[in-house]
Amino acid sequence: MNPYQNHHPIYYTPYMLMPVNSLQYQQQTASRQYPDVSTKKFQDSSQTYQNLINDSQVISQRFAESRKLRRKVMRAAQKSDHNKVVHLIQNTGISHPIEVSYNPDSIRVTIMDVEERPTSKLIMALRW
Template sequence: MKGWLIMYFYSAYPPMPYQQPFYNAYPAFSLTSYRQYPPIDTTLFNQSIIAMQKLMKDASLILKKLAESKEFAFKVMSAAQESHTKEVKQLIESIGIQSKVDIYYNPDGIRLTLSSKAGQIECCKLAISLRWKTFL
């Protein structure tokens, strides 16, 4: 309960006949009893989970290809450093991924953001950030 301070004082002496103990002056209440929550529907949540599993499979394909093929990794890095965004995107999509991919890069590395929809709603994104240069 943010902003509330509830203090309880206990004394070895009984309260005076005309006094009520401090803790009885403010009866306990629950904030949750005043809130109305909508009924839970897990449909979109489940669709998002399934879509995220597909994104993770695509991410795994990308990482596997980059790790196993130094030639492919060189092409991606070279195209990105020369600001050939379309070529980088074509190279990544040539792996056979099903997801939409957005590519951002700078001199330090590359970030691939895979996204998916559940029906007409964009439900989930998975970002992969890879570094290829250090500046000392």
């Protein structure tokens, strides 16, 4: 008995269809013209991200050093006092706006760019 033989008539072995003329397909995709790239937005985003990283370091350092802050944040989250959780984290000395979400297992802090058209955001996910 062939183990690869299809024993169920309603099932079939899938197969891949190749283009009729694969050389023609390769030539078609190779001849596409793309516009020149502009790296200005990418540069701006990268520079902004450095500031977000600095704020994330401030937050993580404060959490690591201050048992009192950790306790306050966890208690406020336990009571579903979202405004207090945001206020406590915002008062660690960061300069960017944040969004916070939490559940019984973890907290998620999203640090956002303050530009009119944001280019970057950094998400911290910490277990507790």
